[in-house]
Amino acid sequence: MSLTNLLTYVGLVAVFPGFVFTAVVGLLSSWFDRKLSARLQWRVGPPWYQSFADVAKLLGKETVVPAGSAKLVFLGAPFVGFAAVVVVSTILWMASIRPDGAFVGDLIVVLYLLYVPSLAIIIGGSASRNPFAALGASREMKLMLAYEVGFLISAFTLVVKNGGIVSLGGMVAYQQASGPMLSQGISCIIAFIVALIYVPAKLAVGPFDIPEAECELISGPFTEYSGVPLAAFKLTKAMLMCVLPVFLITVFATTAWSPWAILWYVLILVFVVLIKNTNPRLRIDQALRFFWGPVLVLSIVGIVLASLGL
């Protein structure tokens, strides 16, 4: 690999469309979330740079490592999750920008990498030697077990539907050739609904903020975090807020590069915020029953319909 090649790759991951770009879009999205929530509650809400100020401040604060915690794991976990989000965002954007690129990763890599931030939260929370964090981590684990099954099935509904294409570039090219997946039948619409329900659960907002439940668990797995590691977690969450809608748009609703994608992005965000502001928090057993009951049945119906060609 020549030096210019290497520099290109570093630039792709670190600046555009990887870290810097996704972080900016993600922080703006999380501001959008807070502002819209504020407006829904008849408040004014924070200014647009609020999320940037939060991260800038946390980067300068003291980092406290609680006595008796597993120091390396405690400090390392946030950055593992953060790195995974940076990679997954690069892969996703590259798949949309250059579907025929040399390596653009496939669906399975993306699904795999999307696990990592949740795992990082679980590991970091467990390492911090705090009962609230331990409870939060255990809830996060159960929530993950709940939402992943239906989501995986709905993702593979698309693979069944498009005739076995798993590479993201291939999926984008397929949709550009024969219309977005959403327009290709009832099974894809069902899969999209399941994936939409997955978004707030993955972000742990809305009725699914069970691991962080601030009135019961202080702030769950993040209770002991301060300073730079907390900033890494906040940034990871903000970037996920950008990555998940982009993932949904990429696999479900790619049209030829157009403003439609931006409209979709805003619509998905608005959906998440509305659900968050209109639904009280579920208990963990209710969430488990919801995801393993109706959502799982819906996703199985979707994949059966897809294999019937609908």
Add this chain to the structure above:
Amino acid sequence: MEENERKLSKLSRWGLKKSPWAFHLNTGSCNNCDIEILDVLTPKYDAERFGIVLVGSPRHADVLLVTGIVTMQTYPRLLHVYEQTAKPCLVVAIGACACSGGIFDGSYHMVGPLDKIIPVDVYIPGCPPRPEAIIDGVVKGLAKL
């Protein structure tokens, strides 16, 4: 305590002024000041306009809002919470009790007032102080940073 004079980069200093996360600590107050603090967070006053968010963990806090006279029961807890707070942080004494002991001054169960125990940056007197006074005090405190 010397951690509080920690050097902050310009960017972080700006961030600290724009997003002061508050932790609310009751050290034996009658709950009146605490209700006024909650008033500040309601839609009428909407402290999130200035980035002020109530956090549950002192590790996340930049501003400690302390009410009450510091009783013997709460004294060790106050020290714990102050040590747990990531520095630099701003300590705000809210209400007559936290500022001076108020009508409880000289009581047998009183360890405070607050500034005898931890360094206090802002005093907001009143029994209880109005929400406007609390916002004003926090803003003045942030200007000191």
